[in-house]
Amino acid sequence: MxxxxxxxxxxxxxxxxxxxxxxxxxxxxxxxxxxxxxxxxxxxxxxxxxxxxxxxxxxxxxxxxxxxxxxxxxxxxxxxxxHVAAPYNIHDKEYEYTPPPVGAFEQRTFMGYHRRDGQVGTANYWLFIPLVFCQNRNLRVLQEALETELGFRPENPYRLLVRELAGACGKDNGNEVKAAVVGTRLFEHVDGIKFLLHEGGCGGTRQDTQLLVNLLSGYIKNPNVAGATVLSLGCQHAQADMLKEALGKEGRGPGKPLYFFEQQQYGSEALMLKEVIRTTFEGLQQADTCRRAPAPLGALTIGLECGGSDGFSGISANPLIGKVADRINALGGKSILAEFPELCGVEQDLIDRCTERSTAEKFVRLMKNYEHRALGVGSGFDMNPSPGNIRDGLITDAIKSAGAATKGGRSPVSDVLDYGEYAVRRGLNLLCTPGNDVESTTGLAGAGANITLFSTGLGTPTGNPVCPVIKISSNSALPQRMKDIIDFDAGRLFSAGMSQEALADELMELIIAVAGGERQTCAGRLGQDDFIPWKRGISL
The missing domain is CATH 2.30.130.110 (Archaeosine Trna-guanine Transglycosylase; Chain: A, domain 4)
Known part of the structure; x- marks a missing residue:
């Protein structure tokens, strides 16, 4: 070695x-x-x-x-x-690129859910969406009822331990101690009912409201979603008409069941919730008719993310993800590289890879605006590395960024997206998100990612409600130490002397298995439904 x-x-x-x-x-x-x-x-x-x-x-x-x-x-x-980062500017320069060979993967397929708009999902979820935080309690009530009675509530392995400890303290009420049992799902072809609770929708800036609405529309359009139930109070900034308008920006509706309920139009909360349940049942029955069918790998949209990075992330896991992203792009799919603070110092390379000048200009505008806002609150990109990053050798944002950017491979940049925008162009897309793991993965699913590759060197349990997150370790010690959160060991590049090509082949096989429902990710097994929309402004 x-x-x-x-x-x-x-x-x-x-x-x-x-x-x-x-x-x-x-x-x-x-x-x-x-x-x-x-x-x-x-x-x-x-x-x-x-x-x-x-x-x-x-x-x-x-x-x-x-x-x-x-x-x-x-x-x-x-x-x-x-910290120091290279300057950058826009100039006309043709980017020379040869797509990687894809070999047998050109003929491979995954078993996906084909949607009316041509997208293909790797899962089949029903969404409950609050347009404003005032509806969070109603969603919790619905969640408890629907998940428990329909067999979607996962077993809580800690209930028995709590019961035993209560008994040891003399607080046992005499009931028989039983472990929780997961019920049989009524809708066996629906992978789950997901509740996107959040703290926005009113009280902040109108810009943040629009950002939230755009993000929620992306979740409804995501191919992993079969339909959605939307709850509103009625007087908030995030109005139902705004969401409907956002859903129609591409000239089409969601092409899937979508139900709206406004609490201020009902005589009581109970009346609304009963109607919500009855109506949603119709949608769930329709969603349950969906069946997986073969789809080409070019139907995949791969989110590219890292979190809990270490000094190996930029030389093992991230370049491996980049190699796989280039393959997916060569097969006609999409990849989405997020976390703009972790592109600081490599802007020139990304600018030079943009296929259109307008795309490069948008990237520069978003980067400069983001940095300006950070400086405005007394921070900056140079403050991005976390204490864990620094302890493991990522001591400047430019070091971290140079390694993080390798997740994007070498494909040309076909489009640049602001947070809440949806990816429609094939190839590599750049998505403006924070470096914060959950805000970023939240944005990736909202941009249409139907599977996400997430590298980590220190370990993080982050997942997403609708998009499977494959956790890739940069070193071989982590999956031994935290077996329950790591799906793939990229550290074998060093520990076992494996080539990046062999690791890429193996990771492609895992992606196909997860996308086809044959394998569940660690984050999925743990029920990591992390959802935090990015809020840029202040509360008013």
């Missing part, structure tokens, strides 16, 4: 693939380097002597600026390095 990695020929910084000892001699670029410091695994060190103010390079791009002079073999830390 190699002990360190120099990612690009022009890099003056390398990453340790294992612990390196102080005064140890390594060979890089045909010469000996004596390490000035102990370099923990995943951390970065200098390959040459550098002066104060010198720029550090990784992935062939600037990732930091030295605050002090360092001899070769020195560890890069937050104490000696600050």
């Amino acid at each position: 190699e002990r360190f990695l120099r990612i690009a020929p022009a890099d003056n910084v390398a990453v340790a693939l294992t612990d390196l000892e102080e005064q140890e001699t390594i060979f890089a670029g045909g010469r000996e380097i004596r390490l000035a410091d102990h370099i923990p695994v995943k951390h970065k060190f200098t390959l040459v002597s550098l002066e104060k103010g010198d720029i550090l390079y990784m992935y062939g791009v600037p990732v930091g600026k030295l605050g002090i002079s360092l001899p070769e073999g020195s560890m890069i830390t937050t104490g000696n390095t600050s």
Whole structure:
């Protein structure tokens, strides 16, 4: 196994693939380097002597600026390095790209749900959507009733433990202790009923209201959704007509059952909820008639996400995801790269890959507006890395971004989307989201992703209500330590010496199995239905 990695020929910084000892001699670029410091695994060190103010390079791009002079073999830390990112501009430059060979996958299919608008789902969910937070309680009441009686409520493995502890405290009421049993589903071809509770819809800026409405319309249009029930109070900013208008932006309705209920039009809450249940039953019966049928892999829309990243994420899991994304795009599918704060420093490469100048201009506008808003509240992209990121070697946002961007592969950028916009162009799409895991994955599903590839090095349970999330570990220690949240081990690139091509083939097979309903993701088994819409403005 190699002990360190120099990612690009022009890099003056390398990453340790294992612990390196102080005064140890390594060979890089045909010469000996004596390490000035102990370099923990995943951390970065200098390959040459550098002066104060010198720029550090990784992935062939600037990732930091030295605050002090360092001899070769020195560890890069937050104490000696600050964030710096390359400038960028728009210029006419033709991007040369050869799609990867897809081999036998060109003829492969997955078993999906074919929708009237031509999209294909990897799941078949019914949605309950509140247009405003005032309806959250009503949705909780409906959730308890529907999930319990229709067999969708998952078993809670902790009920028995709580009952036993209560008995030990002398609080047992004498009832027989039984474990919860999952009921038989009445609608066996409906994968679940999902409730998108949120805290928006009123009291904030009109811009945030429109953003929320656009996002909710994307969830209804998502091919993994069979239909939806929408609850409204009546006086809030997020009006039903706004949602209907957003659903029609592409010149078509959702092509699926959609029911609206406004509480202020009913004499009592009970009257409305009873009508909601009766009407929704009709929709569920219709959704239950859907059956899986073969679909080409080009019908997939892959969300590209990372969270709980470590020093290996950008050299194992993320490049692997990028390789698979390029394959899906070559097969005629879509991929969506999110998290704009984690594209800081690689903007020029993405601009150069845009197929149209207007697309590049939109990307620049969204990036600059986002950074301006961050600076306006006393923050900035340089503050993106979390304490966990930093402990594992991602000490500047540019280092983190250069590795995170590899999830997008090398495909041309066919479109740029703002949060709440829906992906319609095949190929690589860029979606403006925060780096926050849940706000970002929430946006990916709202943009039409019917499956998401999510890399992690430190571990995170994040999932999504309607979009299966495949969790990919950057190192082989994580799936041993947190077996219940990891679906795929990309760390075998180092631990087992596997090639990226072999790992990509294996990951493609997992995607096909999950998309066809043959495999459930770890997040799905855990019931990780994380849903947090991004709020940009303030409350009024």
